[in-house]
Amino acid sequence: MGRAPCCDKANMKKGPWSPEEDAKLREYLEKHGTGGNWIALPQKAGLKRCGKSCRLRWLNYLRPNIKHGEFSDNEDRIICSLYANIGSRWSIIAAQLPGRTDNDIKNYWNTKLKKKLMGVINPISQRKPQQAALFSSLLQATSLPSSPSSLLSSSFTCSNNSYYSAQTRSFTEPISFSSSPLSTSSFATASMLQPRETFLGPVQNDQVKDNLLVFGGDASCSSSDGSCSNQMSHVKEEYHDQYGGCTNNNNEQMGVQNYLYNGVGDDQKLMISSGAAAHGGVLNGLWPGDNLPDYGLEEIKQLISTSSCNSFLFDENKTGEKVMYY
DNA sequence: AATGAACGCAACCGCAATCTC
DNA sequence: GGAGATTGCGGTTGCGTTCAT
Missing domain, CATH: 1.10.10.60 (Homeodomain-like)
Structure with a gap:
């Protein structure tokens, strides 16, 4: 019917x-x-x-309080950061930028920000060895868990006693993440798991301090639809895809695994797979290679992680304690 | 000045999730 | 519990404006 x-x-x-x-x-x-x-x-x-x-x-x-016009550098950084971690979840990204709508951000990304980043991707593609080193240092910097298993065995404790269990791959109800500081070891995954209202509050300008992004505060509803719906069902799927059964992108995932187990350590595995599998992203080679017909999500994410946006993700002056607060 | 290309943005479309009866 | 209605979301398109030749 x-x-x-x-x-x-x-x-x-x-x-x-x-x-x-x-x-x-x-x-x-x-x-x-x-x-x-x-x-x-x-x-x-x-x-x-x-x-x-x-x-x-x-x-x-x-709608009142809609912000039009130029995006600030801070907003750029926030968009880059979130895109690198959650992909094109514009409504979630919009929720972190008061006054901006997901449509705005989507347009901005597609027309300007992406191109901005593309402007520096070519030089990077010529630096495989350096990039490996960069990856390594980034991963070190972000203090990711030492192995995927350490993540898989972890759970995320939430402010109201609900939590995510990696073993059961499910949430207890009610779902709500604490907005208290989380180390970056949780960030790669936790940021993909958060319901927008509870985990990430809108980022205030003054919350970007010392190259560290600080999330928190009241939730906002700044998606194009002004929605504040709970994203968790979607997130659960994502997580399932990531660590459970990625049904749509087996080839890509296998490709990732092959690469991972041949070239990098577990830390890298986690970082790469979290982005790749979560989005069913097309991995045209994590190292932009000889054939790079187009820049896929992963290349962009990689770029974000390694170039113009990373200065706020990582405190370059503090290699020992690189913690982001969310 | 004319014209075609590129750009930017508002709006549309279709699908999935959620709600309601 | 199921079907239909409504909402939310992300991708895409269309069109006006700006830029380059």
């Missing part, structure tokens, strides 16, 4: 919003709110728009 369309598209206006439409929508929402039903809203508000379209317009543009 087919699914009914959310609205009668034939009678719906599409395309850019006029100031009049904006005014109608804003006025209605300020008076009545959404009433919990976006589908019915356009009719009530006297708009010939799809409910989805209204919702998007409100959340991406009309």
Whole structure:
């Protein structure tokens, strides 16, 4: 049985919003709110728009406190950092940047930030030995667990006594991570596991200190949809893929493993696999090689980890205690 | 000045998750 | 418990603007 369309598209206006439409929508929402039903809203508000379209317009543009314009360096860094660890989870990234929407960040990433990073990827691709050394030093710097097994046997304790068990690969309920400091040994995975509201609060500008990113504080709802939904079901899947059964990317994962077990230590294994498997990323060679037709997620992540963004991830002056607080 | 290419951003689309009845 | 409705999300597209030739 087919699914009914959310609205009668034939009678719906599409395309850019006029100031009049904006005014109608804003006025209605300020008076009545959404009433919990976006589908019915356009009719009530006297708009010939799809409910989805209204919702998007409100959340991406009309909603109060939306920040438009240039992204700051701190915001750049935050985006880089989170992208390197969680990939294109724009809503989660947006939640860390008050006033920014996921659409904004997505656009910004696709049009500017990615290119910025691409500008330095070529030189890196020519430095395999150095990169290996860099990887090594980065991993040392980040104090990752000594082996994947140490992670697999770990659990994440949460503020309200719920926790994630790697052995059972499940969360107890209720799910909530502590916002107290976590060492980077937890970061690679914990950051992928966090529900946005509880684990990562919005990053305040003054929270980026001494090249260390500090997360915490109140949650925000800055996705394009303004949503604050719990991400954990998705995260569970991700984690399952990562350490359990990666069904979609077996080849890539095998490729990772082959590489890992031939070339690098366990620390590296963890770091690489956490990114690669979690996203089902395409590994066009972790070392950008002779054939590099396109830069995949991993290359970008690698780049982020090794170049322009890493200065805030790692305190370059303190090789012994490189701890990020989240 | 004209024109085509590149860019940036708002909006759309489709799918998956969640909710409601 | 199941089906349909609604919401949330990320990828993609379309179009206006800017830039280069």
